[in-house]
Structures are given as structure tokens and as C-alpha cells.
Amino acid sequence: MSGIVAIVGRPNVGKSTLFNRMIKRRDAIVDEMSGVTRDRHYGRSDWNGREFSLIDTGGYVVGSEDIFEKEIDKQVELAIDEADVIVFVVDVETGVTGMDEEVAQLLRQVDKPVFVAVNKVDNAMRAADAVEFYALGLGDYYTISSINGSGTGELLDAVVEGLPENVEEEEEDLPRFAVVGRPNAGKSSFINALLGEERYIVTDIAGTTRDSVDTRYNRFGFEFSLVDTAGIRRKAKVKEDLEFYTVMRSVRAIEHSDVCLLVVDATRGFEKQDQNIFWLAERNKKGIVILVNKWDLVEKETNTMKEFENRIRKEIEPFTDVPVIFMSALTKQRIYKAIETAVEVYKNKTKRISTSKLNDVMLPIIEHNPPPAHKGKYVKIKFCTQLPTPTPQFAFFANLPQYVRDPYKRFLENKLRQNFDFHGVPVQVYLRKK
Ligand code: GDP
Numbered sequence: 089m090s091g092i093v094a095i096v097g098r099p100n101v102g103k104s105t106l107f108n109r110m111i112k113r114r115d116a117i118v119d120e121m122s123g124v125t126r127d128r129h130y131g132r133s134d135w136n137g138r139e140f141s142l143i144d145t146g147g148y149v150v151g152s153e154d155i156f157e158k159e160i161d162k163q164v165e166l167a168i169d170e171a172d173v174i175v176f177v178v179d180v181e182t183g184v185t186g187m188d189e190e191v192a193q194l195l196r197q198v199d200k201p202v203f204v205a206v207n208k209v210d211n212a213m214r215a216a217d218a219v220e221f222y223a224l225g226l227g228d229y230y231t232i233s234s235i236n237g238s239g240t241g242e243l244l245d246a247v248v249e250g251l252p253e254n255v256e257e258e259e260e261d262l263p264r265f266a267v268v269g270r271p272n273a274g275k276s277s278f279i280n281a282l283l284g285e286e287r288y289i290v291t292d293i294a295g296t297t298r299d300s301v302d303t304r305y306n307r308f309g310f311e312f313s314l315v316d317t318a319g320i321r322r323k324a325k326v327k328e329d330l331e332f333y334t335v336m337r338s339v340r341a342i343e344h345s346d347v348c349l350l351v352v353d354a355t356r357g358f359e360k361q362d363q364n365i366f367w368l369a370e371r372n373k374k375g376i377v378i379l380v381n382k383w384d385l386v387e388k389e390t391n392t393m394k395e396f397e398n399r400i401r402k403e404i405e406p407f408t409d410v411p412v413i414f415m416s417a418l419t420k421q422r423i424y425k426a427i428e429t430a431v432e433v434y435k436n437k438t439k440r441i442s443t444s445k446l447n448d449v450m451l452p453i454i455e456h457n458p459p460p461a462h463k464g465k466y467v468k469i470k471f472c473t474q475l476p477t478p479t480p481q482f483a484f485f486a487n488l489p490q491y492v493r494d495p496y497k498r499f500l501e502n503k504l505r506q507n508f509d510f511h512g513v514p515v516q517v518y519l520r521k522k
């Protein structure tokens with residue numbers, strides 16, 4: 089668990105500029121390289137060694153100027169519900185507006201850290217103009233310029249200070265599953281189908297984190313806990329099928345889980361929202377199982393399933409080594425398979441390969457297919473080992489690690505997958521100097 093920071097404010101104050109400055113650059117670079125459209129409003133960031141999720145709530149609104157105030161209010165309310173820390177961005181150029189006052193009124197009632205960031209303070213002259221934001225009644229403010237970066241360091245210091253303490257998760261050996269997906273995909277139907285009967289519930293474990301309750305289950309001979317978050321339970325509050333809601337809802341559950349069961353509505357196909365939740369899980373290095381639900385509603389011909397599956401795999405490139413299961417929460421078809429697969433993915437995620445076994449398998453492959461020479465220099469990989477990390481990560485030691493490019497790293501990852509089965513699990517490959 090790391091914590092969730094939400095950036096709120098009315099349109100054009102500079103939220104997305106601030107967001108881009110705050111997220112890890114690496115994230116952005118990876119996205120550009122893979123060429124996949126990803127959610128630009130959710131990212132991982134760290135500051136002073138604290139990692140956190142960052143959400144630009146404004147990014148989910150289409151059309152900026154004429155946006156309804158009601159819409160902003162709803163966004164702020166959801167951010168208040170779901171985030172640990174809120175950054176309220178205002179604009180020194182326009183001064184305090186009516187919409188700012190309205191947002192401030194919501195934020196004044198909040199019992200979690202709220203930081204006012206007065207943006208566009210590009211020079212010292214403008215700093216003086218910022219005093220009027222005291223009138224928002226939210227106490228001290230930070231003057232920043234998202235464009236040139238000034239003041240953002242101080243803001244980040246305060247933000248990470250405001251994050252909840254890193255609570256050690258209880259070292260339960262139980263896999264933690266999060267059922268995620270867009271509204272109406274069938275998440276609650278699936279959970280009910282699976283566990284509807286009280287007798288499968290073993291116990292409620294009070295969550296170590298605010299608002300989160302894990303429920304332990306024993307079903308089909310598997311023990312696991314389902315991550316339930318306030319967001320999922322308070323589902324009745326907002327019903328709209330907006331990306332923003334789905335993301336806000338999913339982030340905490342995903343962070344808190346080992347394996348994400350991504351429920352997709354077969355009658356709608358694998359859409360952008362599904363893709364974004366997928367990447368949310370992937371970026372958090374979680375195991376993933378894709379559950380194509382409502383399969384009972386789909387007209388089937390010989391290749392329907394295969395074609396559906398291929399389309400999904402195309403959308404999730406390059407991380408395609410993920411189980412896809414066609415099921416129906418309504419008829420309970422393959423819900424056993426869904427859980428069985430999630431348990432397998434959990435095993436893959438926690439798998440340890442001994443160094444000797446790893447080298448026995450990988451070194452001959454590398455010898456057969458060495459990294460391409462770079463500027464006339466030969467790269468020699470001498471040794472590899474699995475790192476003692478919570479998710480599968482591998483270090484390959486070489487004389488010239490900087491010359492090993494992404495295509496070769498992907499080659500190594502694929503070979504690892506072929507030989508050791510990391511189905512459903514993000515795998516990281518690093519090259520290090522030996
Ligand atoms: P959002 O709608 O709140 O996400 O706002 P944007 O990040 O899209 O920014 C709105 C406009 O303000 C853009 O033209 C930005 O270039 C500009 N802007 C953002 N931050 C700053 C800043 O620190 N200084 C100045 N002068 N302009 C900024």
C-alpha cells in the first residue's frame with residue numbers, strides 16, 4: 089500500500105500540467121515507446137522515497153470551459169472519498185472564482201490532508217497576489233509554477249508527509265483478489281455467484297488501511313481473501329459509467345491486492361476503460377486474470393471465443409501472457425475456473441526460481457542468441473538471478489549492460505515466460521554491470 093493523491097480544481101488552472109510534472113518520467117517514456125494509448129491521468133510517482141498513486145481528476149472531463157459545476161462537485165466528492173491526500177489547484181491569474189469557493193466549501197469538511205496549490209506563480213511578483221486565496225478558508229497555501237517547477241518540491245514534501253504511514257500488511261499467506269471492472273460489467277453478480285452463501289465466508293479481517301475490509305473465503309477448496317473497498321461498497325452513490333469513477337474506485341482495490349480479476353462485459357467488448365484498468369493493474373505489478381463475463385448473452389459461432397480473445401490480446405500488447413476466461417456470473421458457468429486461475433496466477437507471482445536453475449536454463453539460450461553487438465563491442469551476459477522482490481524481477485549481469493536494448497530485454501522476458509510460467513504476472517528484466 090502506498091497511498092493515493094488526487095489533484096482537484098476547476099478547468100484550466102493547470103492540473104494536468106502539475107500532474108505531468110509530478111509523475112515519474114519513466115512512466116511517460118515507457119508509454120511513448122510502446123505506442124499504446126494509456127490513461128494519461130493516472131500515474132505512479134515517488135518523492136523522498138515514498139511511492140504513491142497520483143490521479144488528475146480533471147483529466148476525465150471532456151470539454152473544459154463549459155463544464156457543469158455539478159460535475160466538478162461530484163469529482164471532488166469522489167476524490168474526497170477515495171484519496172488519502174488532496175491537492176486543490178487554483179490559479180493566481182484569475183484569482184478566487186465562485187467555483188473555487190464551491191470546491192473549497194466541500195474540502196473544508198474533509199478530515200484528511202488538503203493542500204492548496206496556487207498555480208501559475210511563475211515569478212516573485214505574482215507571489216504577492218496569492219494572499220487572496222487565504223479567503224478559501226483552507227489555511228496556508230503553496231505557491232507553485234507547474235510550468236517551470238518552482239515551489240513544486242515544497243508542495244511534494246508536504247504531500248508525502250500527509251500520506252498515511254506505510255502499514256506493514258499482515259503477513260497472511262492468503263492470496264488477495266480484487267474484482268475490478270467498469271460499472272455494470274457484473275462484478276457484484278460475480279462475487280455473489282461465487283460466495284453468495286454466507287457459509288463460505290470464513291471471517292472478516294478488519295483492514296489495516298482505512299475503509300478497506302478483506303473478507304476471507306474458503307471456496308472450491310481454495311482459501312483467499314477478497315479485497316472490498318469503500319468505493320465498491322458505496323457503489324450506490326454514483327451510478328454513471330464514467331471512466332473517472334471506475335478509476336477512482338479501482339485504484340485502492342488494485343493497490344491492496346495480489347491478483348486483479350478484471351471483469352469485462354462481453355456484450356460491449358474490451359474497451360478503453362477496460363484497457364485502462366488493465367494498465368492500472370500492470371503498472372502496480374499485480375497479477376491479472378481477464379474475465380469475459382455475460383458470455384451467455386453472446387451469439388456463438390465456431391471461432392467466436394478465439395476471435396474475442398485475440399482482440400483482447402491485441403489491446404493489451406506487449407503484456408499478452410494473461411489468462412482470459414469466458415464466463416457467466418448469471419449461469420455460474422466457469423466461475424470455478426476463474427478462481428482456480430486466479431490462484432494459479434498468485435502462485436506464479438510468488439514463485440521463486442533458484443539461481444542455479446535459472447542460469448542452467450537461461451545461459452544456453454543467451455549463448456545461442458546473444459545481445460546484438462553495439463558500436464563493434466560485444467555484450468556478454470555472464471549470470472542472472474531473481475531479485476528478492478515481491479513480484480518477479482530478474483537481474484542479468486553483463487560487461488556492458490547499457491548496450492542491451494528493449495527488444496533484447498523483451499526476448500529475455502519471453503524466454504523466462506516460456507520456461508518458467510509467469511502467466512498473468514508482470515515480469516521485470518534488468519541489466520546490471522558485472
Ligand atoms: P487543467 O485544465 O487544470 O488540467 O489545466 P492545464 O494543465 O491544461 O493548463 C491550462 C493552461 O494553463 C495551459 O495553457 C497551461 O500551459 C497553463 N499553465 C499551467 N500551469 C502553468 C503555470 O505554472 N504558469 C503559467 N503561466 N501557465 C500555466
Ligand code: GDP
Pocket residue numbers: 269270271272273274275276277278381382383384385415416417418419
Ligand atoms: P457491477 O456494476 O459490475 O457490479 O455489475 P452487476 O453485477 O450489478 O451487473 C450489472 C447487470 O448485468 C445486472 O443487471 C446483472 O444481472 C447483469 N449480469 C451480470 N452478470 C451477468 C451474466 O453473466 N449474464 C447476464 N446475462 N447478465 C449478467
